[in-house]
Amino acid sequence: MSLPNLFASRISGMKASEIRELLKLLDQPDIISFAGGIPDPALFPVDAFQAAMAKALGGGNHALSLQYSASEGYLPLRQWIVGEMAKLGVPCEAGNILITSGSQQALDYLGKLFLSPGDTALVGWPTYLGALGAFNAYEPRYDRLQPGGNRSVQDYAAAAAPGRVKFAYLSVDFANPTGVTLSQTEREQVLDLAEGLDCAVIEDAAYQSLRYDGASIPPILALEVARKGDINACRTIYCGSFSKTLSPGLRIGWVCAAKSVVNQMVLLKQAGDLHTATLNQMAIAEVANGDFDEHLEKLRGLYRSRRDRMLAALETHMPAGVEWTKPEGGMFVWVTLPKGMDGAKLLEQALKTEKVAFVPGGAFFADGSGANTLRLNFSSPSQQAIDEGIARLGRVLTAALVPG
Structure with missing residues (x-):
């Protein structure tokens, strides 16, 4: 018996979410994760x-x-x-x-x-x-x-x-x-x-x-x-x-x-x-x-400070050739790497050498392109984790850009 042979054709288009898989990393205390688009649980009412x-x-x-x-x-x-x-x-x-x-x-x-x-x-x-x-x-x-x-x-x-x-x-x-x-x-x-x-x-x-x-x-x-x-x-x-x-x-x-x-x-x-x-x-x-409105103001104040912290850390630690968005709100910064770099391969190296996680950008493109992009979340990590995590990511990128 092979029940998969009976599956509908639509199943072929359904794939595991890279984000949901990466969220499993949150259980590892030595990983600094910018992967999940999740709120800070300390702010739940x-x-x-x-x-x-x-x-x-x-x-x-x-x-x-x-x-x-x-x-x-x-x-x-x-x-x-x-x-x-x-x-x-x-x-x-x-x-x-x-x-x-x-x-x-x-x-x-x-x-x-x-x-x-x-x-x-x-x-x-x-x-x-x-x-x-x-x-x-x-x-x-x-x-x-x-x-x-x-x-x-x-x-x-x-x-x-x-x-x-x-x-x-x-x-x-x-x-x-x-x-x-x-x-x-x-x-x-x-x-x-x-x-x-x-x-x-x-x-x-x-x-x-x-x-x-x-x-x-x-x-x-x-x-x-x-x-x-x-x-x-x-x-x-x-x-x-x-x-x-x-x-x-x-x-x-x-x-x-x-x-x-x-x-x-x-x-x-x-x-x-x-x-x-x-x-x-x-x-x-x-x-x-x-x-509710008072709660929203509390969220906005904290997330604004974390966004600002991440943007400042990126300015400090990213090597030349790396670009990123400067959002007016939300939870994410989008990073574009130099052409030829692969976000998925970079993630493997980042986890191995620096214990830092993010989401490779290719998963967000309907045609699988965008390999030289990645997404960073700033709402969940603390300001200290943002400073340390972006510094680690900067070291990984700097090493990846060194010829040879």
């Missing part, structure tokens, strides 16, 4: 969650918190999100919100909703590895999304033939992995392209709340609502998450979109896992309705 869980389980509330629930999600949480979306320039109703088991589930459902084998997804070059992992199961083709580039609507459509472009996926604020933010002009250009192609826009807003410098820019969904006057006339699908602000372990994300999209996603949710854990939703709602 533990006391608030303990009180929220106790409230959700006490006073007879267990009949709700431990029971099956609506697939759309816990109504008080959806109503809180409605208020937050309004602050971003997106007036909507609870019917425009679906609670998901993290924004990763939303990406999986959106791939399932839109992609047939051979359809095209427009993505960044590089883009979020988890999005590629979610979409790969539905056997798409990928094309490079270039806001403001010299490619026309006709060029994109011709490259997608005989299939068609179904959506453009992008993170517009402090993107994973690059840390780059799209300007308002570039966001408008994405909307124009989507209108020309008659495709959806998937806006991944996982890091939108973590801005440290500069003026906020309206989300693509807000720009489209301003154009059309009604979220239910919009093609943009906004994916939010509490994983970077409150807790990744509770797995609470959301989708904000036209009701025609949300209603179809509810059917996928019913077929997938019925509903997101009610107890977790109730706890998130309770904490979010507390001192």
Whole structure:
């Protein structure tokens, strides 16, 4: 018997996440890791969650918190999100919100909703590895999304033939992995392209709340609502998450979109896992309705200082020929090495000689290119670890660049 011979063709496109494998290194105390895109656990609002869980389980509330629930999600949480979306320039109703088991589930459902084998997804070059992992199961083709580039609507459509472009996926604020933010002009250009192609826009807003410098820019969904006057006339699908602000372990994300999209996603949710854990939703709602803005300011202050520390360390320790981004927020710095260098091979050497980890950049490219790039995370390590880890990485790079 050989059950793998019975696997569906989509399985061939599913690969282990390099990031998830690298996270195993966090258990080794001698490794300084810049690999995981994870929050600092010291900043989790533990006391608030303990009180929220106790409230959700006490006073007879267990009949709700431990029971099956609506697939759309816990109504008080959806109503809180409605208020937050309004602050971003997106007036909507609870019917425009679906609670998901993290924004990763939303990406999986959106791939399932839109992609047939051979359809095209427009993505960044590089883009979020988890999005590629979610979409790969539905056997798409990928094309490079270039806001403001010299490619026309006709060029994109011709490259997608005989299939068609179904959506453009992008993170517009402090993107994973690059840390780059799209300007308002570039966001408008994405909307124009989507209108020309008659495709959806998937806006991944996982890091939108973590801005440290500069003026906020309206989300693509807000720009489209301003154009059309009604979220239910919009093609943009906004994916939010509490994983970077409150807790990744509770797995609470959301989708904000036209009701025609949300209603179809509810059917996928019913077929997938019925509903997101009610107890977790109730706890998130309770904490979010507390001192959420104060909590965000605390996060921003600490992460800003770590970003600044990493950028200063890179200036001090990186050899000539190495370049990096200077993000206004988020959790990542993107490093470009001299041509001919291989981030994966560099990681092997860095772990062996200096006990420092990062994510090789090639995993973030749909075509496997980008070998001479890597991603560094600054939200998790301490300032002291950043200083030491970047110094170690600098030694590895300097040695790798020595001829012979």
